[in-house]
Structures are given as structure tokens and as C-alpha cells.
Amino acid sequence: MIVHPDQKYIDGLISNDSALQQEIYEKFSGDIKWMVLRNNGSEADAGDLFQEALVFIYKKIKSNKFILTCPFGAFMYLVCKNKWLNELTRRKRAEVTFKEIKKYTNISEDSFHLADEIYLQQARIDMLMGKLSEMDEVCKKILCLSWSGKTMVQVAEALNLSYGYVRKKKCKCMAELAISIKESAEYDSLKW
Amino acid sequence: MDKAIFEKIDEYLNGEMSHEEQLAFEAKVTANKELAAYLNIYRSIEKEMHDYANIDEDEALFRNSLEKLTPQYFNIPEDHAVTQTKNFFSQYPISPTSRGKNAGASKKIKLWKTLAAAAAIIGIIILSVFFLLKNTNKNAVAVNNKKADTAKSIVKQDTAPLQQNIPRGNRVEKDTAKTKEIENQNKLPLNGTNPNALYATNFKPDALPDEIPAALEKPLAYYETGDYTNAIKAFKNASPELAIRGEEADRKINKFYISYYTSLSYMANGSASKAIPELKNAIAGSPDSSYYIKALWYLSLAYLKTDNTTKAKELLQQIAINKTESKFNQMSLHLLKELK
Numbered sequence: 001m002i003v004h005p006d007q008k009y010i011d012g013l014i015s016n017d018s019a020l021q022q023e024i025y026e027k028f029s030g031d032i033k034w035m036v037l038r039n040n041g042s043e044a045d046a047g048d049l050f051q052e053a054l055v056f057i058y059k060k061i062k063s064n065k066f067i068l069t070c071p072f073g074a075f076m077y078l079v080c081k082n083k084w085l086n087e088l089t090r091r092k093r094a095e096v097t098f099k100e101i102k103k104y105t106n107i108s109e110d111s112f113h114l115a116d117e118i119y120l121q122q123a124r125i126d127m128l129m130g131k132l133s134e135m136d137e138v139c140k141k142i143l144c145l146s147w148s149g150k151t152m153v154q155v156a157e158a159l160n161l162s163y164g165y166v167r168k169k170k171c172k173c174m175a176e177l178a179i180s181i182k183e184s185a186e187y188d189s190l191k192w
Numbered sequence: 193m194d195k196a197i198f199e200k201i202d203e204y205l206n207g208e209m210s211h212e213e214q215l216a217f218e219a220k221v222t223a224n225k226e227l228a229a230y231l232n233i234y235r236s237i238e239k240e241m242h243d244y245a246n247i248d249e250d251e252a253l254f255r256n257s258l259e260k261l262t263p264q265y266f267n268i269p270e271d272h273a274v275t276q277t278k279n280f281f282s283q284y285p286i287s288p289t290s291r292g293k294n295a296g297a298s299k300k301i302k303l304w305k306t307l308a309a310a311a312a313i314i315g316i317i318i319l320s321v322f323f324l325l326k327n328t329n330k331n332a333v334a335v336n337n338k339k340a341d342t343a344k345s346i347v348k349q350d351t352a353p354l355q356q357n358i359p360r361g362n363r364v365e366k367d368t369a370k371t372k373e374i375e376n377q378n379k380l381p382l383n384g385t386n387p388n389a390l391y392a393t394n395f396k397p398d399a400l401p402d403e404i405p406a407a408l409e410k411p412l413a414y415y416e417t418g419d420y421t422n423a424i425k426a427f428k429n430a431s432p433e434l435a436i437r438g439e440e441a442d443r444k445i446n447k448f449y450i451s452y453y454t455s456l457s458y459m460a461n462g463s464a465s466k467a468i469p470e471l472k473n474a475i476a477g478s479p480d481s482s483y484y485i486k487a488l489w490y491l492s493l494a495y496l497k498t499d500n501t502t503k504a505k506e507l508l509q510q511i512a513i514n515k516t517e518s519k520f521n522q523m524s525l526h527l528l529k530e531l532k
Contacts, residue, residue, distance in 0.1 A: 016254050021261060029265040047266030051258045058254055063243060125244050128237060147238075147245040168199070175198035178233045192233050 006072035013058050024054070028073050031101055032080045038099045040088060049087070053079045056122045070111035077104045078115030083122055090130075124190050131180050139173035142166055193226060201234045252481050259513045387504070390530055391464075391497040394523070397456045398486060405446050412453065420457035427454045448477045452487060459490065464497035485511055485520050492524070505531060 012020025029050055036046035053076065060066060068075065085098065132140060138159075145155045156166040181192060203209050204217050221228045247255070262268065397415075404412055411426035427450045455470035471491040478484035492507035508531075511524040 013254070016250065016257065018257060021257055025261045025265045033266060043267045044269060047262045047268050050266070051262045054258055055255065058251065059243060062251070121240065124236070124240055128241060143241070144245065147241040149242070149246055167202075171199045171202050172195065174202065174234060174237065175193075175195045177237060178198070178230050179193065181233055181237070182229060192229075192236055 001067060001069055004068045004070055004072075006070075006075075007068045009072045010057075010061055010066055010068050013054065014061050024072070024076075025050075028076050031073065031077060031104070035077070035081065035099075035101055036084060038101075039084060040091075040093050041084065045084075045087075049080050049084055053083060053118075053122075056118055056125075060118055060121065066114075068114070070108050070114065074104055074107045074111040075114055077101070078107065078111055079118045079122070082115065082119035083126075086123055086126060090126075120191055123186070124192065127181065127184070127186060127190065128177070131177055135173060135176065138169060139176070142170050143173055143177075146170060193230060197227065197230070198234065201231050204231070205235060205238065247481065249476070249478065249484075252478070252484050255481075256484075256510065256514070260510060263513055387496045387499060387501055387531070390527060391493055394527060395459060395490075395493050395497075397460050398452075398490075401449065405442070405449065407446060408449055408453075412449075415453050415457055418460075420461040423457045424454055424461070427457070444477060445479050448474055448479055448483065451477065452483070455487075455490060455494070459494060459497070464494040467491075467494045468498070481514075485514055489520050489524070492527075501531060 009020060009024055011017075012024070029046075032050045032053075033043060033046040036049060037043065041049075057076075057079065081098075132143065135143075141159055142155055145158055146152065150158065152167055152170065153163055155170075156163040159166065161169075181187060200217060204214065209217060221231055400412055400416055408427075408430055411423050411430055414420070414423035414426055430446075431450055451470045451474040455467035455474060458464065458467035458470065468491065471487055471494060474487040475484060475491065478487055488507050488511050492504045492511070495501070495504035495507065505528065508524040508528050511520050512528060514521060
């Protein structure tokens with residue numbers, strides 16, 4: 001496996017190197033902005049997309065060793081494109097043909113592979129967030145607090161509920177989420 | 193699928209089954225593909241969301257850098273709604289004291305709080321009377337009667353030992369900066385754009401945490417009653433003990449509280465310059481984004497008070513672009529407007 005020189009950007013993200021982060025914005029934000037603007041989005045959408053993609057990449061590289069074997073620009077473009085296609089589907093505007101950016105029409109297999117890993121994780125989170133937002137308030141609170149690192153005893157204390165109730169309720173909420181994911185059309189494609 | 197099976201899945205994943213139960217459950221999973229799929233989904237949800245929702249200090253700093261960079265490269269209108277994934281977890285803020293595994297270490301002391309509140313009210317009355325009698329300058333702005341700066345307490349205070357752990361470059365030479373602060377405050381006209389007046393109208397010591405860590409009851413009690421000099425001393429005395437006691441998570445939170453509330457005590461006592469290094473420590477060890485932003489806010493005020501308006505503005509801009517803390521976001525925007 002040959003490490004691409006752009007690995008410096010990956011390292012810059014994880015080490016919170018402000019100069020390299022600025023360079024990432026400087027070099028790659030323009031393409032993402034252009035892609036979003038050409039595909040039914042606004043500049044603010046592009047800003048959100050770019051920032052969220054970087055957060056997802058950060059989370060990914062923080063939890064697993066991540067070797068970049070392709071140009072960072074191509075990788076970033078694919079991560080953002082996948083996420084933007086998802087967003088267009090959510091906004092019910094995905095029927096329009098996606099207008100690619102020319103310089104990214106011949107992207108290597110490596111880029112696709114790396115971007116797919118990020119995309120799947122990102123898409124699963126988006127799906128979970130969507131489903132979570134439709135749940136009742138108690139479910140939202142219990143699950144969010146529990147995912148944020150609290151023990152169930154602490155969740156019960158924080159919500160002023162009994163421990164037994166919180167345990168049972170959490171299982172019910174998780175059951176609701178799991179069943180809804182299993183029955184969704186994207187269950188297989190998102191590789192749950 | 194029977195929903196009761198999810199309780200079994202939860203017990204299994206949490207390691208709460210006996211060895212026999214575990215083997216029986218695993219046999220069921222092997223024989224039942226649907227159950228296996230649900231076990232997998234359940235595990236994936238827990239993992240993905242746990243990873244996503246947990247934001248440590250490094251990530252908070254990273255996100256903060258991005259919040260700063262994005263508006264520089266993308267034209268984002270002020271009323272642009274924050275996206276779903278960005279703001280979802282901020283709806284359910286977590287008290288940092290209860291993040292530690294050992295919840296017993298932080299006990300609720302409601303009676304103590306009631307007494308402290310009563311003492312605080314008495315403190316407010318005494319300070320108010322003191323101010324009314326002392327303050328002969330018609331232009332002076334008495335901002336926060338409860339915890340206003342008093343020259344008397346500043347002079348009495350001996351906080352030098354507290355700076356022993358602060359990098360030398362950040363240390364403040366004994367009382368000179370403090371004296372300068374008081375002089376500046378007295379010299380400058382008190383109108384809307386005067387940094388000192390703005391500091392005074394904006395500085396209000398933060399409330400106590402929802403749950404008081406047992407080890408910090410005493411210093412926080414002093415703090416609550418407005419006895420900042422003794423609060424600072426008591427925080428200092430609490431430090432060495434806390435460095436070795438309790439679990440890592442509790443030690444971390446206690447360390448944060450010590451820096452955070454020591455700095456607020458300094459500020460309330462009129463020593464904003466001494467608060468700066470403490471606030472920097474608090475920012476570096478903030479347990480969540482809410483406290484991170486609060487510490488930034490107080491640091492910007494401390495800079496304002498010490499005539500470093502440029503630095504204050506920089507920090508305020510940093511807070512202003514953080515849309516998840518709307519209260520501080522608004523306060524920063526307002527203060528930035530005043531400073532223009």
C-alpha cells in the first residue's frame with residue numbers, strides 16, 4: 001500500500017493543525033461549493049456539507065488507522081458527493097441528473113473504496129438521526145444521554161425517573177429503532 | 193419479532209448474563225437468523241451513535257476550528273439553520289459532574305444549597321449597602337451587586353500560591369496588573385463603549401453545577417456566598433487531594449471546576465488578570481462544549497477587563513460563530529456590536 005503525499009491533510013485533521021486545516025479549506029472548498037451550487041444547493045448547504053464531511057473523516061481516522069492512498073481532493077469530493085446525493089434524496093430532489101465536476105470524472109478505485117467507508121457510516125448516522133427525530137421525547141432523551149457516555153443509573157438520575165423504567169424504556173426505544181431500520185429499504189445497501 | 197427479546201439483547205451486550213444464560217442466548221442467535229440480524233443492528237446502533245455523540249476535548253477544539261473556518265470560505269447567512277446532525281445532541285445537554293462512572297462521588301446537597309442561597313442573599317444585601325456607601329463617583333457603574341469588584345477584597349487577597357502551577361509566561365506579577373486594572377477602571381469615562389463598563393455590564397459569575405462534587409463542597413459554598421477570597425484559598429487546598437482521589441473521570445471534572453470557579457472568583461474579586469491563566473486551563477480541560485463556550489466567554493471578558501480588546505474580540509467572534517450555544521452566541525454578537 002502506497003501512502004499518498006496528501007496523507008498530510010489526514011494527519012493535519014487529527015493533530016488539529018490549523019495551517020493544514022486552512023489549506024484544506026483553501027484548496028478544496030471551492031470544488032465542493034461548485035458541486036453543490038450546480039446541483040440544487042446553496043453556498044450555505046455547501047459550507048455545512050464540507051464541515052460535516054470533515055467531522056466524519058475526523059471521527060473515522062480517530063477511531064481507526066487511516067491511510068490515504070489517493071488524492072485528498074478526490075476523496076473529499078466523493079465523501080461530499082455521496083452525502084449531498086443523500087441530502088437531495090431527503091429533499092426529494094434527487095431525480096435530476098447529478099452534474100459532476102470534470103476534474104473528478106476519472107477517480108481511482110482507491111478513492112471510491114475509502115470514500116465508501118466514510119459514506120456508509122455517515123449514511124447510517126443520518127438514517128438514525130432521522131428516525132430518532134421521529135421518536136417520542138423520552139426516547140430521544142434516554143438514548144441521547146446513554147450514547148453520550150452516561151450509565152443508565154446516571155440517565156435515570158438526570159431525567160428524574162426510576163432506573164427500572166429507564167432500562168425498560170431504553171430497550172423499547174432501541175427495539176423501535178432496530179425494527180424500523182430492518183424494515184427500511186436501505187437496510188441492505190447501508191450494510192447494517 | 194417479540195420486543196421482549198431486545199431486553200435480552202441489551203443484557204447480552206452489557207455482559208449482564210450469567211455464563212449459562214450467555215451460552216443459551218448465543219445458541220438462539222445461531223439458530224435464528226432474524227435474531228442475529230437484530231443483535232447486529234442493536235450493536236451497530238450503540239457503537240455508531242456512541243462514537244458520534246461522544247465529543248472529547250480534542251474534537252471540541254477541532255469542531256471549533258471548523259466553525260471558524262467555514263464562514264471564511266462559504267457565504268453563510270446569519271439566519272441559516274443549523275443542520276440536523278449538528279444540533280441534535282445539543283438539545284440534551286449533559287451535566288459534566290455526572291459523566292464520571294462513580295456517581296456516588298457527587299452527592300446532591302439540596303439543604304446545603306438552600307442555606308447557601310440564603311447566605312448569598314445576605315451577602316448581596318451587605319455588598320449592596322457597602323457599594324452605596326463606598327461609591328461616591330456618580331459615573332460609576334455598579335453592575336453585579338452580588339459579586340461586584342471591590343478594591344478592599346483585592347488588596348487583602350493573597351493568591352500568589354495559586355499561580356505556582358501556571359506556566360511562567362502566564363503568571364501575573366503580584367498585584368501590579370491588579371492595581372492597573374483598578375486604576376483603569378477609575379480613570380475611564382463610563383459610557384457604553386468603554387471596555388470596563390462593558391465588562392461590568394456583562395460579567396456575572398456563573399451558577400453552581402447541578403450536582404456538587406463532595407470534594408468541592410467547601411470552596412463552592414464560599415463561592416456561592418460571595419466570599420471569593422476564601423473560595424480561592426479553598427479551591428487551592430482542594431487541588432492536591434483531588435489529583436490522587438477518585439476515578440479518572442471524576443478527577444478530570446473536579447480539576448475543571450477548580451480552574452473554572454477559581455477564575456470566576458478572581459474576576460468577581462476584581463483580579464481579571466489572574467483569572468486568565470485559570471480560564472485557559474479550564475478551556476483545555478472543559479468536559480463538554482457548553483462549559484467550553486462558557487469558559488471562552490469569561491476569558492473574553494477577562495481580556496476586556498485587562499484592556500486587551502483585540503484578544504477579547506477574537507474570542508467573542510469564536511463564540512459568535514458557534515450556533516449550538518445560542519445564549520452565548522447572542523451575548524457575544526451583542527458585545528461585539530458594542531465594541532465596534
